Amino acid sequence: MKNSSGRMTVTELGEFLRNPPQGFSVKALSSGYRVCSDDERNLVLIDNFQSCKGDIVLQKSLGREVKVHNLRDYTNLRKSLLSKRIYLLASVCEEKLSESRKKAAGDVRGLREYVVSVDGGDPLIGWQMEKGLDWSISSVAGESYRLDIDLTEALESFAPRSAAAEDRNTVKPVWRDASFTLKYYSDALFDFPHWFGFSKRTFKLKLT
Numbered sequence: 001m002k003n004s005s006g007r008m009t010v011t012e013l014g015e016f017l018r019n020p021p022q023g024f025s026v027k028a029l030s031s032g033y034r035v036c037s038d039d040e041r042n043l044v045l046i047d048n049f050q051s052c053k054g055d056i057v058l059q060k061s062l063g064r065e066v067k068v069h070n071l072r073d074y075t076n077l078r079k080s081l082l083s084k085r086i087y088l089l090a091s092v093c094e095e096k097l098s099e100s101r102k103k104a105a106g107d108v109r110g111l112r113e114y115v116v117s118v119d120g121g122d123p124l125i126g127w128q129m130e131k132g133l134d135w136s137i138s139s140v141a142g143e144s145y146r147l148d149i150d151l152t153e154a155l156e157s158f159a160p161r162s163a164a165a166e167d168r169n170t171v172k173p174v175w176r177d178a179s180f181t182l183k184y185y186s187d188a189l190f191d192f193p194h195w196f197g198f199s200k201r202t203f204k205l206k207l208t
Contacts, residue, residue: 006119006122007118007119007122007124007125007207008116008117008118008119008154008155008158008207009021009116009117010114010115010116010155010158011114011115011116011117012112012113012114012115013051013053013056013089013112013113013114013115014053016115017033017035017053017056020035021117023037023038023041023042023085024036024037024038024042025037029054029055029057031054031055032050032051032053032054032055032056032057033053033054033055033056033057034057034059035056035057035058035059036059036060037058037059037060037061037087039060041084041085042084042085042086042087043062043080043081043084043085043086043087043120044058044060044061044062044087045061045062045063045064045066045086045087045088045180046058046061046063046064046087046088046089046115047061047063047064047089048061049089051113064088064089064177064180064181065180065181065183066180066181066182066183067183067184067185068182068183068184068185069184069185074184077182078133080120081120081129081133082120082121082126082129082130083120083121084120084121085117085118085119085120085121086117086118086119086120086180087115087116087117088115088116088117088151088178088179088180089113089114089115089116089177090113090114090116090151090155090175090176090177090178091111091112091113091114091175091176091177092111092112092114092173092174092175092176093111093112093173093174093176094172094173094174095172095174116151116155116178118151118154118205124207125205128203128205128206129149129205131203132147132149132203133147133182135201135203136182136201136203139201140199140201143186143199144183144184144185144186144199145183145184145199145200145201146181146182146183146184146199146200146201147181147182147183147184147200147201147202147203148179148180148181148200148201148202148203149179149180149181149182149202149203149205150178150179150202150203150204150205151178151179151204151205152175152178152179152204153204153205153206154204154205154206154207155175155178156175157207
């Protein structure tokens with residue numbers, strides 16, 4: 001299953017491995033798959049992981065949590081975020097709703113993995129990304145900080161609907177792990193706000 005727009009694509013993991021997008025190559029191994037990407041056009045933020053298809057090893061991936069320690073590294077990462085196609089791994093599950101439909105009843109089924117990409121060079125995505133990065137820097141005043149970029153809201157319109165039509169009023173697709181993290185470590189000697197967890201920031205990307 002694959003859903004796409006100019007700004008975002010959502011591809012089921014199996015489909016991604018069978019038919020990788022432009023700039024990717026996939027090699028089948030006895031233990032799973034090795035995925036290589038063109039880092040001139042793609043920014044891959046996916047950790048190596050195990051799935052029902054075996055071990056998935058991603059070469060040239062920075063991982064879901066990207067750590068930078070100086071202004072040069074931050075500037076290079078920022079440039080990539082604002083110009084490349086960003087890839088991450090997210091999961092979706094279907095939770096049965098309670099009769100009141102006000103909260104989930106806790107019955108989860110159909111957990112699946114999807115490769116999600118957003119175009120950092122798109123004017124709307126780039127504007128949001130730049131605004132969020134600038135806000136984070138200005139709010140921590142040179143301290144170390146953690147910034148989570150959350151795509152959950154943007155993914156809501158792409159939620160897979162594998163349930164039968166008659167069940168769709170009682171099943172709610174829920175995205176998990178639809179985010180990636182920037183960790184900036186300053187050279188401040190006494191970085192108390194970071195030590196005590198006060199320098200955590202989050203902003204959400206939207207498609208409209």
